[in-house]
Amino acid sequence: MFWTGDLIARNAPVRRRAGPSEAPHIARGVAAYLGLAIGDALGATVEFLTPNEIRHQIGLHSEITGGGWLRLKAGKVTDDTTMSLALGESIIARGCVDALAAAEAFDAWMRAKPVDIGNTVRRNLIAFRTTGKPEAPASEHDAGNGAAMRVLPVALACYGQPENSVISANRAQAHVTHNSALSDAACETLILMVQDFLAGKDPVLVERERAQKLVSEFPVFAYDKRRRENPSGYVVDTMQAVFQSFFATETFEDCLIDVVNRGGDADTTGAIAGMLAGAYYGLDSIPKRWLKAIDENIATQCPAQARALLALPRHP
Numbered sequence: 001m002f003w004t005g006d007l008i009a010r011n012a013p014v015r016r017r018a019g020p021s022e023a024p025h026i027a028r029g030v031a032a033y034l035g036l037a038i039g040d041a042l043g044a045t046v047e048f049l050t051p052n053e054i055r056h057q058i059g060l061h062s063e064i065t066g067g068g069w070l071r072l073k074a075g076k077v078t079d080d081t082t083m084s085l086a087l088g089e090s091i092i093a094r095g096c097v098d099a100l101a102a103a104e105a106f107d108a109w110m111r112a113k114p115v116d117i118g119n120t121v122r123r124n125l126i127a128f129r130t131t132g133k134p135e136a137p138a139s140e141h142d143a144g145n146g147a148a149m150r151v152l153p154v155a156l157a158c159y160g161q162p163e164n165s166v167i168s169a170n171r172a173q174a175h176v177t178h179n180s181a182l183s184d185a186a187c188e189t190l191i192l193m194v195q196d197f198l199a200g201k202d203p204v205l206v207e208r209e210r211a212q213k214l215v216s217e218f219p220v221f222a223y224d225k226r227r228r229e230n231p232s233g234y235v236v237d238t239m240q241a242v243f244q245s246f247f248a249t250e251t252f253e254d255c256l257i258d259v260v261n262r263g264g265d266a267d268t269t270g271a272i273a274g275m276l277a278g279a280y281y282g283l284d285s286i287p288k289r290w291l292k293a294i295d296e297n298i299a300t301q302c303p304a305q306a307r308a309l310l311a312l313p314r315h316p
């Protein structure tokens with residue numbers, strides 16, 4: 001099924017929206033990329049607010065309105081989406097995930113003065129400019145969510161590949177800025193979850209085989225206890241908020257509204273939850289008002305890149 005879809009993708013004309021003939025895994029990949037951008041744009045409005053502040057200032061935050069501490073125009077996205085696109089372009093240009101190509105793409109992205117940038121990303125990209133080494137030194141302190149927020153291009157480029165090559169591809173891109181065991185574990189869990197959903201797997205199975213496996217290997221990620229509100233940029237907080245929202249809701253819209261109204265690093269929890277929810281619920285589940293609200297350039301680039309990544313030749 002995968003190989004058939006792959007051939008269809010390579011021969012199909014480029015379209016803005018998935019058509020009835022598009023293979024299911026491609027339509028889900030497109031939905032995951034649009035979900036990432038929508039979650040980013042929706043969450044950015046309430047980034048760094050607490051749930052109480054959101055309630056007082058907005059009520060229930062459910063519309064893409066821009067604003068927030070970055071004073072974004074409605075529909076604009078932040079580093080979560082633009083770093084993913086930069087990484088994806090480097091993968092398409094090289095035909096595979098390559099650490100140096102990823103580091104150069106991130107460096108070019110930083111030079112273009114993005115609207116926001118994480119501290120760990122900035123520090124380790126500045127170090128890359130000096131050393132030319134596309135791998136940050138291992139540090140348990142670099143366990144922010146900056147690598148996990150940009151894993152989608154790896155999930156798409158490596159769809160159908162053996163798990164060990166998926167893992168090494170991810171580490172090539174992730175270690176450019178985040179060389180930490182917790183970050184790696186989170187990134188790899190997210191990639192495998194997206195790939196499971198692209199393949200049409202049941203979320204009950206995915207929760208057991210991916211999310212609960214992560215918790216059994218790294219108990220710090222346990223998400224079945226206290227409700228995670230106001231998640232920081234620590235990748236453990238991020239994953240707990242995302243898992244709680246994703247596994248406790250039944251639609252794309254409910255999942256995103258639940259996660260961003262937890263406040264904190266809401267653009268990144270929104271982006272990651274949007275990626276998972278897009279991959280699982282599919283294109284038809286994404287509210288039209290959110291699709292319309294997204295910056296037109298981003299709404300064109302995300303689906304085009306999803307299709308191009310899924311059309312890359314596979315190297316089993």
Ligand SMILES: [Mg+2]
Pocket residue numbers: 078079080116267268
């Ligand atoms: Mg951001």
